[in-house]
Amino acid sequence: xxxxxxxxxxxxxxxxxxxxxIVMTVIVPLIALLIIGAFQLVSGIARPxxxxxxxxxxxxxxxxxxxxxxxxxxxxxFDTPDDATDALVRGDINEYFVIPSDYISTGVINRYTxxxxxxxxxAITTAINNFxxxxxxxxxxxxxxIARIEAPLNLVTTRLxxxxxxxxxxxxxxxxxxxxxxxILLALSIIFSSTYLLQGLAEEKENRLIEILLSxxxxxxxxxxxxxxxxxxxxxxxxxxxxxxxxxxxxxxxxIGGFISTIQLPADFIVLAxxxxxxxxxxxxxxxxxxxxxxxxSREGQQLIGVFTIPLLIPLWFTSLLxxxxxxxxxxxxxxxxxxxxxxxxxxxxxxxxxxxxxxxSIAVLVLSIIGxxxxxxxxxxxxxLMYGKRPGIGEVLRCLRSG
Amino acid sequence: MLAVEVSHIxxxxxxxxxxxxxxxxxxxxxxxxxxxxxxxxKTTTIRMMMDIIxxxxxxxxxxGEKLSEATKNKLGYLPExxxxxxxxxxxxxxxxxxxxKGMDRRxxxxxxxxxxxxxxxxxxxxxxxxxxxxxxxxxxxxxVGIIHDPELVVLDEPFxxxxxxxxxxxxxxxxxxxxxxxxxxxxxxxxxEIEELCDRILMINHGCSVLYGNxxxxxxxxxxxxxxxxxxxxxGEVAGVTGKRTxxxxxxxxxxxxxxxxxxxxxxxxxxIVINRFxxxxxxxxxxxxxVVGKAHE
Numbered sequence: 112x113x114x115x116x117x118x119x120x121x122x123x124x125x126x127x128x129x130x131x132x133i134v135m136t137v138i139v140p141l142i143a144l145l146i147i148g149a150f151q152l153v154s155g156i157a158r159p160x161x162x163x164x165x166x167x168x169x170x171x172x173x174x175x176x177x178x179x180x181x182x183x184x185x186x187x188x189f190d191t192p193d194d195a196t197d198a199l200v201r202g203d204i205n206e207y208f209v210i211p212s213d214y215i216s217t218g219v220i221n222r223y224t225x226x227x228x229x230x231x232x233x234a235i236t237t238a239i240n241n242f243x244x245x246x247x248x249x250x251x252x253x254x255x256x257i258a259r260i261e262a263p264l265n266l267v268t269t270r271l272x273x274x275x276x277x278x279x280x281x282x283x284x285x286x287x288x289x290x291x292x293x294x295i296l297l298a299l300s301i302i303f304s305s306t307y308l309l310q311g312l313a314e315e316k317e318n319r320l321i322e323i324l325l326s327x328x329x330x331x332x333x334x335x336x337x338x339x340x341x342x343x344x345x346x347x348x349x350x351x352x353x354x355x356x357x358x359x360x361x362x363x364x365x366x367i368g369g370f371i372s373t374i375q376l377p378a379d380f381i382v383l384a385x386x387x388x389x390x391x392x393x394x395x396x397x398x399x400x401x402x403x404x405x406x407x408x409s410r411e412g413q414q415l416i417g418v419f420t421i422p423l424l425i426p427l428w429f430t431s432l433l434x435x436x437x438x439x440x441x442x443x444x445x446x447x448x449x450x451x452x453x454x455x456x457x458x459x460x461x462x463x464x465x466x467x468x469x470x471x472x473s474i475a476v477l478v479l480s481i482i483g484x485x486x487x488x489x490x491x492x493x494x495x496x497l498m499y500g501k502r503p504g505i506g507e508v509l510r511c512l513r514s515g
Numbered sequence: 516m517l518a519v520e521v522s523h524i525x526x527x528x529x530x531x532x533x534x535x536x537x538x539x540x541x542x543x544x545x546x547x548x549x550x551x552x553x554x555x556x557k558t559t560t561i562r563m564m565m566d567i568i569x570x571x572x573x574x575x576x577x578x579g580e581k582l583s584e585a586t587k588n589k590l591g592y593l594p595e596x597x598x599x600x601x602x603x604x605x606x607x608x609x610x611x612x613x614x615x616k617g618m619d620r621r622x623x624x625x626x627x628x629x630x631x632x633x634x635x636x637x638x639x640x641x642x643x644x645x646x647x648x649x650x651x652x653x654x655x656x657x658x659v660g661i662i663h664d665p666e667l668v669v670l671d672e673p674f675x676x677x678x679x680x681x682x683x684x685x686x687x688x689x690x691x692x693x694x695x696x697x698x699x700x701x702x703x704x705x706x707x708e709i710e711e712l713c714d715r716i717l718m719i720n721h722g723c724s725v726l727y728g729n730x731x732x733x734x735x736x737x738x739x740x741x742x743x744x745x746x747x748x749x750x751g752e753v754a755g756v757t758g759k760r761t762x763x764x765x766x767x768x769x770x771x772x773x774x775x776x777x778x779x780x781x782x783x784x785x786x787x788i789v790i791n792r793f794x795x796x797x798x799x800x801x802x803x804x805x806x807v808v809g810k811a812h813e
Contacts, residue, residue: 114584117614125600318598323659326565326592327615329584 114328118336119343126307126344135303136348139296140355147362166235167195167207172214178245181238192223199225208239289356290380290461291430294454296352297388298423301453304345305395308337309412312403330492334485338396342389349388353381380460383470390477391453395419397481401488422450426458437463447473449480516579518543518667518698519564524573526559526722533559534570535722541698541715543666546689548713548730549702550800556722557702558595561671564700565592578666588617591665593656595672595702601645605636608644609659616663623662630658634684650677657685661692668692669700674708686712706800718804725807734797737806741769742776745792746783754782767796 126132164184168175169192179186187204189195195207206224214220220239222231231239241261248257269277315321324333398419399412406412426433426445433442437459445455446465452473459465519541526534534556541547549557563570566582577586599608606627613623631637634654644652653676661668673689674682689712693699701709709716716733718726726733744750745765755774760767768779776795783790798806 114615114617117611121611125603314600318601319594319596320598320600322562322565322567322594323592323612323656324615325567326590327587327612 115332115336115339118328118333119340122311122337122340123343125311126304126341127347129307131303132307132344132348135299136351139352140359143355143359144362147359164235165204166238167198167204169195169207169209171212172210175210175243175246177249178242181241182234184235184238186238186242196223199223206235210243288461289360290458291427293352293384294427294458297349297384297391297457298420298427298454300345300348300388301391301395301423302420304341304348304392305399305416306413307344308341308396309399309403309416310409311337311341312400313406313409313412316403317408331489334400334489334492338393338400342392342396345392346385346388349385353384380457383460384457386474387453387456390474390481391423393481394449394477394484395423397484397488401484401491404488404492419450422448423454425451426455430458433458433462443469446470447476449473449477452477516543517541517576518545518578519547519700520576521560521564522574522576524560524563524570524575526556526563526568526571533722534563536573537717537719537722537724538573539717539724539727541667541700543698544693544696545715546693546699546701546713548709548716549700549719550706550709550716550804551704551719551725552804553704555704555719557704557719558671559722560719561592561669561700561702564669565590588663589666591660591663591668593660593668593670593673595675599644599652599655599659601643603644604640605631605642605644605647605655606640609655609662612659613662616665618663626662626664627658630662633688634658650681653677654681654685657688661688665697667698667700669702671702672704673701674703674705706804710800716800718800718807720804720808726803733803734800737803738795738797740772741767741796742779743767743792743794743796744783744790747789747791748787750788751786753779755779765792 165187166184167187167189169189170176176188179188187198189198189207192207192209195204195209198204199207206222206226208220208222210220211217220243224231230236244261245257248260252260271277312321315324328336395416399416402412402415406415432439442455442459445451446459446469448455456465456470456473517540519539521540522538524534524537525532537556537560539547549560551557559568562568564575564577566575566587575582578589580586582590603611606624609627609631610620610623613627614620618626628637628640631640634657636651636654636658639647639651644655647655657670657673660670670689673685677685689699689701701713703709706718710730713730715728716726716730717724743765744767750759750766753768755771755778756768757771758769760769770776770779776793780790780793783793
């Protein structure tokens, strides 16, 4: 068998058997399951607390007699504020409000409660609002119109394609969740995989196994086999997550419902996620390999690689900005800049469409960076892999690149 | 065809000359000693031979050609500081590294079992490398170095850290390899250790060659012109002997340069002295090294 393939197979097996790798792969879907379970539990506890509420009111203006049943809130009329206060103190009602005689000109409603609170709850505000509106309009407009005035807007957006057909992907907040979660997972997976590569190299360097390996295979074969072997393991991890995502979403939408049921996982998203994982991983692995070659131990190497992972994580920090300003030109920069591209593209996909030219440019820049850094890495790999205990200065590395 | 031909290689690290214009060759069926004190440049020389680092100048030919993928398969190497994948099993480690030398899995496993049996390591084959002692790990590495039946085996400090039993085991295995016609290169700073093993040596100091050639020849060249004698009875005056030095258990007789050891022996026998041991003194490599290096300093 080809020696590169032998190294690839060895590294793949070695990585998927690592405890850390297995835990990462399994724990992500497990945590998602746990969150769904916790949500069900919490909502199961939360629902019974929604109990019937009774609100008293004193009508000094007159004409507010109808519509006293607003959902689970009941409105009870009192003749005077004193009666209402007695009832409140007795606990017959939860609170009461007074409609003063000058209400029409001022709009002021006085509310009385025993609770210490910042403001009335939205449910109560809505109930009082609807009660007032309905009574004010009663008899003047048709019943159906009253309902519309209370809730005039129920916005249903449908996205069309350029041909006028209904687009398969409909957008919305729900669709941001998956790209966001995937952005985090992608970043984690890339960081973990390149750390495995770095640790592996550092281990072989520390125990001098690298000498036996290099007396059997070339530096190019060793690097290629390692990068592809660990990358394949990372791809398996991403595949497990991608495959488990639709199952988990089904489970989630049946129990949580609401906007989660609007989430879709379009095919092109999955394809781009895999493409950007591969490219992002390759980029970070060649960077790791060159760092592994110049650093004297794995701890020092991990500190150095940390510098490169910051741009990878930047898109995650700016999620909220991305949500509200999806068309800002700064995102175009992060889409094309190779270190941040993998996560940025995945996250932008959830918010807006990315023009094709940007995707092409981003992939092209990534591929060129990978080739360029790979070329440099192979040059410094041999020289510094065998310099134990001492990290070369930047000037020395540059000198080696020129002469090597 | 020579197994190794090194001509005028040099290597400089950080303005420090580590190897300076070194040339030597190793024939097949020969055990070659690369000796010198710590930091003399032995390991760097070996790494250049193995194509792990490139020499700044000079050329290395292994088995008649420049080192390539194909020649790497005919080469066995035991590096100076040793390690294996700590978490990997003994048998798996051997098979993986053997497969990188072009062996298929089946024959690698077969040969691994055979060598493990020969070295008494068979009971440990299911263990992980990290569960082995240092010496055991070294035996495993030695197996890795020779499992693919290489034509050239390079061993950097092969006996360091081994107990006497394993040292003898390794020596006998090395002798067997030489008898099979393999070329062996042993590097060590413990010069006396390989005196009994090597046919030829290269002694280096500060990256430069100080002695090179047949070991027996070198030793006779540096002979101190004295004989070692263990005897019973009274020695008295011996013709041609200029001085006597008494060591524990034996006496060293200094000869005057005109008298041969044979004449001294004949003289002693004719006088009826009971001789238990009569040996032409050759200085140990250590002493030769000190004399050569000392001269270089003068």
